[in-house]
Amino acid sequence: GENVEQHPSTLSVQEGDSAVIKCTYSDSASNYFPWYKQELGKRPQLIIDIRSNVGEKKDQRIAVTLNKTAKHFSLHITETQPEDSAVYFCAASETSYDKVIFGPGTSLSVIP
Amino acid sequence: ETGVTQSPTHLIKTRGQQVTLRCSSQSGHNTVSWYQQALGQGPQFIFQYYREEENGRGNFPPRFSGLQFPNYSSELNVNALELDDSALYLCASSPTDRGGTGELFFGEGSRLTVL
Numbered sequence: 001g002e003n004v005e006q007h008p009s010t011l012s013v014q015e016g017d018s019a020v021i022k023c024t025y026s027d028s029a030s031n032y033f034p035w036y037k038q039e040l041g042k043r044p045q046l047i048i049d050i051r052s053n054v055g056e057k058k059d060q061r062i063a064v065t066l067n068k069t070a071k072h073f074s075l076h077i078t079e080t081q082p083e084d085s086a087v088y089f090c091a092a093s094e095t096s097y098d099k100v101i102f103g104p105g106t107s108l109s110v111i112p
Numbered sequence: 113e114t115g116v117t118q119s120p121t122h123l124i125k126t127r128g129q130q131v132t133l134r135c136s137s138q139s140g141h142n143t144v145s146w147y148q149q150a151l152g153q154g155p156q157f158i159f160q161y162y163r164e165e166e167n168g169r170g171n172f173p174p175r176f177s178g179l180q181f182p183n184y185s186s187e188l189n190v191n192a193l194e195l196d197d198s199a200l201y202l203c204a205s206s207p208t209d210r211g212g213t214g215e216l217f218f219g220e221g222s223r224l225t226v227l
Contacts, residue, residue, distance in 0.1 A: 001171070006154075032214050043202070043218040044155065089154050096214025097206070099145065099168040102154040 002027040004092050006103030014111050019077045021106045023090035026071070030092040033066060033073050034100065039086045047088075048075070051096075080110045114139055116205050118219035125193050126227050133188040133222045135203030143167070144186040145216065146178060147202040155202055161186055190224075198226045 003026040013019050025033075034049035050057045050064045050073065057064050061080075066073045077084055090103045117136045125131050137144050143162045147155035157170035161180035175191040184205070190197055200223050204216035 004154075034214060034216075036216075043220055044216075045218070046215045049214060093214065097143065097162075099157050099160050099170070100214075100216060101157055102147075104154045105152075 002030060002092055002094075002101040004090060004101050004103040006090050006106055008106060009104065010107045010109075012109045012111060013080050015080060015082060017080055019080055019084070019108055019110075021075045021088055021090065021108075023073050023075075023092075023103050024071055025073070025092040025101075027092070027094070028071065029094050032093040032096045032098075032100075033064070034091050034093070035064060035075050036089045036091065036102070037086045038089065038105075044089060077108075080108075082110050082112050084108060085110045116203060116217050116219035118201075118203050118222050120222055121220065122223045122225075124225045124227060127193055127195060129193050129226075130189065130191045131193060131224060133190075133201050133203075133224075135186045135188070135205075135219060137184045137186065137203075137205030138217050141205035141207045141217065142184050143206045144180055144184065145204045145206070146186070146188045147204065148172075148197075149200045149202055149221070151199075158188065193226045195226050198224060200224075 006023045031052040036044040037047045038044040063076045087105045093100045145160040146158040149155045159169040160167045164180045177189045180186045200221040202221045204218045
């Protein structure tokens, strides 16, 4: 079955700096890669996703890149703000309606 | 539009007991997925229900079972509880009628403590 790994497990950045979280997946059949943000005590919420026919996608300060050959995908957050502090999960799925397998998470702290 | 709701929010059980957790999916969503999230870990996929049928299962033993009703609400049942079953159980619904975006809409979760 699919296995998703994520690095680093914790990340601390100064406000205004960039943050990068990297993930790898094992199942070459995976084609859908969402990213979820979970604030302390809250439910996970989708922040951005990317499909395998696209190499990069951007939404304001966040961007995702995908290297399907290497089975790598990454989340980039620019101009970080204290409200970006949360746990971020990458995930993979064969299609957008199949089971979604999550990585172990990255705890991001943005220091004012 | 009502979001995903789960009940109960917190419960305490002892080893060997059985528990039923409930989830009401968001209006218009026909797929429900259940996840177990241990403290400091990512959500682990338990199983998914699509139109009342199990549509995929993770690496969980048979004592984890589920059900989806005609109104697309769902139950997660866990028999013979073990200490390691202590976790936050998340339900997520999605409108996966082969045209959905793939976004999972999570409930607030049910926090289970097994003593």
